Amino acid sequence: MISREKLAKLNEREQQTFYARNPKSRAAFERADHLFGKVPMTWMNKKAGGFPIYLDRASGNRIWDIDGNEYIDFALGDTGAMAGHSAPAVVEAITHRVKDLGGLTTMLPTEDAEWVAKNLTERFGMAKWSFSLTATDANRWAIRLVRAITGKPKILFNAYCYHGSVDEALIVVGPDGEGMSRPGNVGSPVDVTQTSRVAEFNDLQGLERQLKNGDVAAVLMEPALTNIGIVLPEPGYLEGVRELTRKYDALLIIDETHTFSAGYGGMTMRDHLEPDVFVIGKAIAGGIPTGTYGLSAHLAEKILSRTDLDLVDMGGVGGTLAGNPLQVAAMRATLEKILTQENFKYMIDLATVFTDGVNELFEKYNLPWSINQLGARAEYRFAKPYPKTGTDAFHAADPELEDYLHVYLANRGIMLTPFHNMALMCPTTTLADVEKHHEVFEAAIKELVAG
Known part of the structure; x- marks a missing residue:
């Protein structure tokens, strides 16, 4: 035409x-x-x-x-x-933090953090939350945690998903139906098939074929693909993913950084999803860099009980500026007054x-x-x-x-x-x-x- x-x-x-x-x-x-x-x-x-x-x-x-x-x-x-550019409620909150209170990076918590975590629980159902500066980092840290707790090496993704610049996520389905590096992948530390498995979105048979290998710690997915067009789930697909992950003893990580557009509690609330780990970033701080991951009560307790895991110092699940007072103030204003x-x-x-x-x-x-x-x-x-x-x-x-x-x-x-x-x-x-x-x-x- x-x-x-x-x-x-x-x-x-x-x-x-x-x-x-x-x-x-x-x-x-x-x-x-x-x-x-x-x-x-x-x-x-x-x-x-x-x-x-x-x-x-x-x-x-x-x-x-x-x-x-x-x-x-x-x-x-x-x-x-x-939330819109420079939403008045966010501007007021960050101005108050900067001008009146100060202390933008102190390595100390503020009371706003608990308010934000409680609101995130109401929206998305996870019991415990930890903050990062980007959703990419939240995904990276979630991947470390699920590998540690399951003892399995691989993470399963959907072809052409979007989880930031996470190394493991840059995998697509090749001509033979198996995983291959996504074209243009820059400087991957190892062959991505060593760390990851892949299945097409909306393909439960392909997902089960990969999970049968028994080496998948978690499926990390968007509940709708968003960076390659909006690819919506077919009826029964998301329920099927949850059923298969449980069948093959893999955890489920839902990343709603983009699909939060679905509503107040994203697709997780709207479609009654049941992730073990939940990731979100970008929109929840009104333009201030942010990310967060949430854990189910059972998973959080299981991880915290592991005395061999360094969750406090150099264990690979934190950043000095994550959860800083400015970020958290912006998150509270955005969640409470705008979104x-x-x-x-x-x-x-x-x-x-x-x-x-x-x-x-x-x-x-x-x-x-x-x-x-x-x-x-x-x-x-x-x-x-x-x-x-x-x-x-x-x-x-x-x-x-x-x-x-x-x-x-x-x-x-x-x-x-x-x-x-x-x-x-x-x-x-x-x-x-x-x-x-x-x-x-x-x-x-x-x-x-x-x-």
Whole structure:
């Protein structure tokens, strides 16, 4: 349906517009000679326009760049700013901590930490909690704990899952149905098949085949894949995973860093999941770096009873700045005042309007694309029906088409997540913002399919 020649010409035009709109960002990028990859983190080089947009300021669901362009932000820091940029309650809490109380890193606990842990228990069911600075670290530490307590060496993942930069997670299903290193894996310490096993999401037979080997300490999974499109679980799949992990004496770690968009208690509360370990990060501190893992009461007691494990000093499950007063104050403000039941209902209802509108455009223009929604988050894929596995979702990508849509939208004041076609709602996103997206998105489609 889509002429690749036309797509190339449209991409060239939009690139030229992008250059013209963003001369200061382009100049700042060209001057960045002392940054590895010319950016603070190399993933900032995922840029459809040829160079990144440089931030000036942000508030709520709005971003302004150094060229003065304003954007409706549906990326929201890839969920890190789900509460909105500089939410007043978070600003007040961290300002009070910094200005009035001080003591940003003291190696001492604050009373806010117990409040946060209790709230996390109410949402996700785990009995005991420990804090980190990122969900990546929380996953790393959880992996150490489950290996220690089970005596088994391997962790099982889903192909094209997302658990940060955890070495063990960079495994996919190869052509022979067995695990292989994910393409592009940087400097893996050992062959990933020595540390990990892998099964496709929504494939219980494949999962059981791997668990039968008897060497899996835990299955570490997202309850819906989120970094390769939103791949939703088929009916009965998550229940089947829990049944199989128990059958083969493997623990279950649920990572809801992204799937927290499903609601107040994520998919764990919504779908009555029963993990042994739970991981979350990003969104729960309103933009301040954070991560945490929770343990069931039984598992926590079992681990703490092990006198041979160094859980206090250099055992590999801590960081000096983790649980610092600033982080914990931001977590409490975000959980108590922003990511509430009421706000989640508003965000999810708005995401439903977003999803329905995008679906209507796909039908109107007879496009073989589809969109999935996970609570306050929605993402489209260039396939119909929506892929059911991570590998199928990976093969449904179209980088040239994706770049066109991202730059077209950015040139007209709409920002999506740069790594994929994800849109997230926050408490300050409005119906008018969603309608503006649909207006610009339809214009992009019209140009693409016009005869």
